[in-house]
Amino acid sequence: MDSSARAAEDIRGLNVCLGIDINYVCGKPVSRPEDIPHLVNEEGSFISSGIMAAKSRKLGTDELEFISYFEEDPYPYDEVRRETENQVKKFIELNGRKPEYMHPHSLMSENCYRAAKDVTKEYDILHTMDVMRRYPLLPGTFDGMTTANQMDFDVTGNLIHRGWFIVK
DSSP: TTTTTHHHHHHTOOOOOOEEEEEEESSSOSOGGGGGGTOOOOTTBBHHHHHHHSSOOEEETTTTTTTEEEEOOSSOOHHHHHHHHHHHHHHHHHHHHOOOOEESSOOOHHHHHHHHHHHHHHHHHHHHHHHHHHHHOOSSSSSSHHHHHHHHHHHHHHHHTOOOOOOO
8 A cells, every 4th residue: 555655664663563464455556567467457456355256256255264255266366476475575675574474455265365375384474364263253353343342342251261272
């Protein structure tokens, strides 16, 4: 996104954990549009997730992994792989280090997931989907969760209730 360089400048030198939210659906790509023609519109911007989802009949979503399944994946693997790696490279260029984790943004197809997994493996980056598979969403975390009620949500209690252990 346009604000990435400014954000990287603002946090440079701070001792914080930085991650990357891989995006295929909003704004301009890092890659040259001609290198990822199926992901961009005629202006060279990403095609929105709604339009991409409408391109091929959606068969459903794996709620645990958040992967959307299609009759024909609208995201060609080679193109999302190229854009994913280019976004990681841009992150490294802007921040002077690789991200500690990668998280998917919005619509994620099988090819998007596979490309992200391949890039995280190559760059030795944690993929948040690995964590989410191990620790699925807590009850109520997205059901009406607002900024106002996040402070009252008992994460520890929910983890213990579900039989998970907290490591300190």
